[in-house]
Amino acid sequence: KEHKVALVALGGYGRKELFPFSDIDLMILFKPEIRKSVGGIADAILYPLWDTGFEVGHGVRTIDESLKQATDDFIFQVALLDGRCIAGSKPLFEQLIADFRHKFVDGRRRQFISDLNELSNERRNRFGSHGYLLEPNVKESKGGFRDIQSMIWAAKVVFGIATFDDIIDAGFLLPSEGERFNDA
Numbered sequence: 001k002e003h004k005v006a007l008v009a010l011g012g013y014g015r016k017e018l019f020p021f022s023d024i025d026l027m028i029l030f031k032p033e034i035r036k037s038v039g040g041i042a043d044a045i046l047y048p049l050w051d052t053g054f055e056v057g058h059g060v061r062t063i064d065e066s067l068k069q070a071t072d073d074f075i076f077q078v079a080l081l082d083g084r085c086i087a088g089s090k091p092l093f094e095q096l097i098a099d100f101r102h103k104f105v106d107g108r109r110r111q112f113i114s115d116l117n118e119l120s121n122e123r124r125n126r127f128g129s130h131g132y133l134l135e136p137n138v139k140e141s142k143g144g145f146r147d148i149q150s151m152i153w154a155a156k157v158v159f160g161i162a163t164f165d166d167i168i169d170a171g172f173l174l175p176s177e178g179e180r181f182n183d184a
Contacts (some may be wrong), residue, residue, distance in 0.1 A: 007029075009024075011025035011082060023054075024056050026059075029062070063099055071103075
């Protein structure tokens with residue numbers, strides 16, 4: 001199965017920001033020619049994780065299926081921005097990312113930012129748009145983790161910047177502002 005399957009970390013796991021009690025988002029990316037045997041591969045990976053009590057979000061997809069999912073689901077698009085190959089075929093994963101960038105990023109940055117803003121507005125309507133809520137949702141409320149991640153997703157798409165430290169290095173924040181931000 002060499003070069004025909006890759007295990008991809010998505011979401012917080014892909015960003016290397018897995019918080020306590022977070023689910024582990026995984027995708028098993030495979031070439032169509034191993035479709036008949038990929039179920040056994042998925043079982044061998046997922047069942048031990050479930051048996052040890054981990055909450056695992058998962059998908060089992062080809063590149064084409066991944067792109068179709070991204071077409072229908074903007075949340076999956078941003079999940080792919082955080083994707084990281086953790087085992088298996090790096091060339092297969094790199095092809096997915098190249099195809100994803102060609103279809104959803106290159107020449108479509110304005111649309112991506114517009115969709116990201118729409119998602120942020122929906123979150124604020126649902127979880128609160130006030131910065132001083134008595135019981136804020138630290139992930140989804142205004143100023144929460146999702147706002148920080150959105151800033152980094154926008155920087156990735158528009159400027160090719162991958163991390164918060166890169167935002168500082170590029171001069172979008174002063175080092176002292178970045179330090180205060182990290183401390184907060």
